[in-house]
């Protein structure tokens with residue numbers, strides 16, 4: 254079973270436990286170094302492709318959610334019924350119908366995607382090779398995610414980065430170049446603070462030595478990675494895997510529409526397929542439709558949803574029930590959906606601290622994280638909302654959604670620089686597979702080297 258949460262994504266970091274057992278005989282292929290030629294990368298990619306194909310040929314039937322080959326250890330928790338007294342406006346919800354329809358479609362999404370040996374495969378293989386991976390231990394899933402990430406960031410890359418590369422690649426920065434770069438970064442919602450930092454650092458480096466274009470780009474990449482990774486220096490767990498043998502509780506916050514429900518569904522799916530049992534608490538009781546939507550995603554990800562009947566019930570009571578259910582079944586991860594649309598900061602703060610109190614009382618040894626879901630398409634406006642949540646919710650990280658199709662992918666840098674919060678997961682599509690743990694290395698490569 255491939256553990257997405259413990260995947261090795263940086264050259265320096267080691268996985269804490271083996272991510273997968275290679276089923277093919279290892280083929281000796283040199284790990285590429287920064288000086289590696291395109292030919293060597295191509296050889297590496299071809300070997301990786303062959304290995305993936307061999308593994309797929311020998312693998313059992315692809316797992317589907319309808320017919321899992323390895324049943325996730327989810328308990329038979331019966332969620333309390335919520336449906337009996339739906340208000341008329343909700344019963345007619347077209348959005349809900351669409352969600353339900355698409356839920357059925359995605360139930361048969363195969364675990365192992367078909368891959369073509371194309372330019373995107375080679376690019377993805379190169380990103381993995383540069384992180385010290387070997388062609389024997391990479392999976393089709395990883396390649397497929399990198400392809401999606403690269404495609405998702407295409408708009409930002411085209412709008413911002415190609416021009417940026419052209420300017421930075423020219424050598425020492427004159428004042429005109431600085432002004433141009435500044436404008437480009439601000440347009441991509443990188444934010445004033447991160448933009449200033451990038452320009453000052455670049456200028457210092459390029460003033461000290463006139464770097465050839467390729468090296469200048471490498472410098473730029475290092476600066477961006479540094480911004481994205483800096484918030485991790487102050488956290489205890491640079492990785493973000495649920496701890497084994499303890500209850501992990503992740504509070505998912507964010508304004509409605511940011512992609513909270515979708516993120517919960519995708520996270521539940523990701524944890525099940527990475528070997529962690531999961532339960533969802535539908536504690537966004539402010540809106541009855543939110544509970545229904547979470548239940549649809551519970552079905553999609555084969556994850557039990559704990560909910561209370563009726564509208565406007567006490568979210569803390571739902572969390573209480575969900576903790577009891579999770580403890581009884583020794584669940585690894587409890588995902589808590591919280592209400593986003595509370596009238597003011599005071600209400601939000603009160604509700605979140607009430608949930609925290611319940612957790613402290615009922616599960617004092619639980620490992621609690623609080624993740625803010627942010628819509629990347631909102632750019633700087635999203636950050637202002639984030640500040641309210643940051644004050645209310647003791648946030649430990651951000652999930653950046655909707656990176657696909659936006660030209661504002663630069664907001665990731667603003668999140669790290671302005672909020673000083675690590676990005677933990679990114680969403681690059683509406684499907685259940687379109688969310689993965691964040692890697693600054695892969696993000697910057699997809700942004701600058703696509």
Ligand SMILES: Nc1nc2c(ncn2[C@@H]2O[C@H](COP(=O)(O)OP(=O)(O)OP(=O)(O)O)[C@@H](O)[C@H]2O)c(=O)[nH]1
Nearest residue numbers: 508509510511512513514515654655680681682683
């Ligand atoms: N393109 C794209 N769309 C996304 C992504 N994540 C979520 N969405 C879409 O964003 C819309 C809102 O997502 P929800 O998960 O319902 O958002 P929410 O924050 O729970 O908001 P409410 O449903 O209003 O409670 C849906 O149409 C999702 O399909 C993403 O990564 N990419």
